[in-house]
Amino acid sequence: MNELVVETDGLTKRYGDRLAVDRVSMTVMRGEVYGFLGPNGAGKTTTLRMMLGLIRPTAGSASVLGLPAGRPEVTERIGALIEGPGFYPYLNGRDNLRTMARYQGLPATEVDRVLEMVDLTDRAKDALKGYSLGMKQRLGVAAAMLGSPDLLVLDEPTNGLDPAGMADMRSLVVSLAAAGQTVILSSHILAEVQEICDRVGVINDGRLLRESTVAELRGGATLRVRATPEDAALAALMRIAGDEGVRRIGNETLEVDLPATDAPEIVRHLVAHSIDVHEVTVAERSLEDVFFEMTGTTTPGEELVS
Structure with a gap:
């Protein structure tokens, strides 16, 4: 997974006085699922369009598979679904795909293969105008x-x-990556991104705020301890984790910057000091928590498209 598939360097797009994408430099490696996240108007889709050669950057560059974005020999090696699919409404699903396959010089067997992969074989003869949004x-x-x-x-x-x-x-996405294909995925369902993406890039106001693995972005787990008396528990835990390693986060609940493997030692330490331990749990920040912190958005479930 060390081969670069996508690399942008200072990628910038300006529409008049509006700076839509501001010096974005990102990398996507072969065989990984890369999550690209950003709130409405962040510049995500504009970045993807420049990456695909659909629009020209104002400044900077994008290379895909080792060649400048937009080259015909690059485009033929990319598959994309951006802002919803476009099809002929009065053709059925199979004939729509046959038309596209014919343009690419692909056999009809290729159409059958992809229909099976997305579980549409049984509905392939239905006219597209009767398809649901999910179909x-x-x-x-x-x-x-x-x-x-x-x-x-x-x-x-x-x-x-x-x-x-x-x-x-x-x-399906995970299996494609396991077979060697590279996937750039945008989704407003952050739990979904957290589950299947190897790395993520977070963009806001046209700038790439962070690019790292999901695990690094979420940070390490902490322990939450509910114990009484709280002041005595706080003092006892500070002796183990340090003054900056313990925080009050709720009624009789303390957060401790220690790994989950230290839980037995913590319980023994508190009990030895005549402190009643009611609960010890492991707490991990979700990708959603991190996203809201980084972008300043506060409404869970907001669509992350632009």
């Missing part, structure tokens, strides 16, 4: 997978899917 999303992902591209860019691939369909799509 259209599945068909859009199938279209992106035609020809087994080296890089897949998927914008909200689980949009409109029921819980079972979302789970199937997550499994």
Whole structure:
């Protein structure tokens, strides 16, 4: 996973006086699932469009698979679903994909392969105008997978899917990466990104705030201890974790910057000092918590598209 598939250097896009993307430098490695996150208007989709060669940057550069973005020999190795799929409404699902496959010089067997992968084989003969939003999303992902591209860019691939369909799509994305394909995934469901992405990039106001693994972004786990008397528990825990390593976070609850493996020692220490221990739990920050802290947004569930 050391081979660079995508690299941007100071990528910038300006529309008149508005700076949509501000010097974004990011990397995506082969075989990883990369989560690209940002609130509404952050510049995420604009960045992806420059990466795909759909729009020209004002400054900076983007290279994909070792070549400048937008080159025909690069584009043919990329599959993308950006801001919803576009199809012929009066053709059925299979014929829509056949049309796209024909443009790419692919055989009809390729259409059958991707339809099966997104579980649409049984509905492939239905006219697109009768498809639900979730079915259209599945068909859009199938279209992106035609020809087994080296890089897949998927914008909200689980949009409109029921819980079972979302789970199937997550499994599909993971299996594609395991087979050597690289996936750039945007999703407003941060728990989904946390579950399947290897690394994430967080963009806000056109700037890339952070790029790291999900584990690094979330930070380490802490221990939460509910004990009485609280003042005595606080003093006892500070002797173990240091003055800055313990915080009050609620009624009779203290957060301790120590690993979960230290829980037995903490309990023994408190009991030895005649402190009643009511509860010890492991606390980990979710990706959603980190995202809201970094971007200054406070409304869970806000769509992270731009």
